[in-house]
Amino acid sequence: MPVPNTDTAQAHALSAPSAWITRWSHLLPPDCEVLDVACGSGRHLQWFAARGHAVWGVDKDVASARAHVPGAQxxxxxxxxxxxxxxxxxxxRQFGAVVVTNYLWRPLLPILLQSLAPGGLLLYETFAAGNETVGRPARPDFLLQPGELLQVCAGLQVVAYENGYLPNPERFVQRVAAFAPALPLGSGAAIPRHTL
Known part of the structure; x- marks a missing residue:
């Protein structure tokens, strides 16, 4: 079970959305629903709601998100x-986008992929191996191994992937932006075109 980082959770109540999430959010159609998994205070729900998306959030405690994003499900x-x-x-239930930041629970990964509607976008960013040298989390259970997100997204169209060190705040991360097939694999589906 992940160890909650209360410092991070409190910081998110006042922090801006992840630069990775905002960088790739333009790829979503304006009318799609967005699911934020382990949504915390709702910083990403707020970001997507302000852009006209219907937003859903799941977390153990949603009181803070409810206070910050009153219209969220x-x-x-x-x-x-x-x-x-x-x-x-x-x-x-399927969504046009599934967003996950600073959270890793490997048994949930297949469900997250199944929660993508055809052509839906997965935006995932969390801590990676190497983070144990600069802070928490430090346990391997909560750190992605090199290339792990690419393996998880093997059936998706990967638009962007990064794995490495970020200086401010100091951390090692792995992140991906990837589209689910527009139709089930093997159905002759065309690869969707998205403006980067």
């Missing part, structure tokens, strides 16, 4: 010890 759930809270009779 928020689901309080322990996603590490309970069932995925956004299931439908046909599987996970």
């Amino acid at each position: 928020l689901v309080g759930a322990d996603i590490e010890n309970g069932p995925w809270p956004l299931n439908t009779p046909n599987g996970p």
Whole structure:
């Protein structure tokens, strides 16, 4: 189970959205729904809501997000010890974008991919191996290994990927922006074109 970093959670209440998320958010169609997993205070929900997206957030405690983003659909759930809270009779509810930052729970990765609508965008950024040399998290369970996000996104169209050190604040990260196929694989689906 991940160790919560209360300093990070408190900082997010006042911080701007991730530069990685804002950099690639223009790829979303204006009417798509966005899911922020482990949404914390709602900094990314607020970013996408301000751009006209319907936003959903999932976290163990959604009180802070509710205060910052009153129009968001928020689901309080322990996603590490309970069932995925956004299931439908046909599987996970799907979204035009799934956003995850500073959070890693490997058993959830397949559900996140299933939560992408056809042509949906995955924006993921979290700590990577090497972070143990500069701070927390430091346990390997909570650090992506080199190339791990690329392996997770093997069936997606990767638009951007980075793995390395960032100086301010000092941390090692891995991040990806990747599209789900427009139609199921093997259906003859064309690769979607998106302006970078």
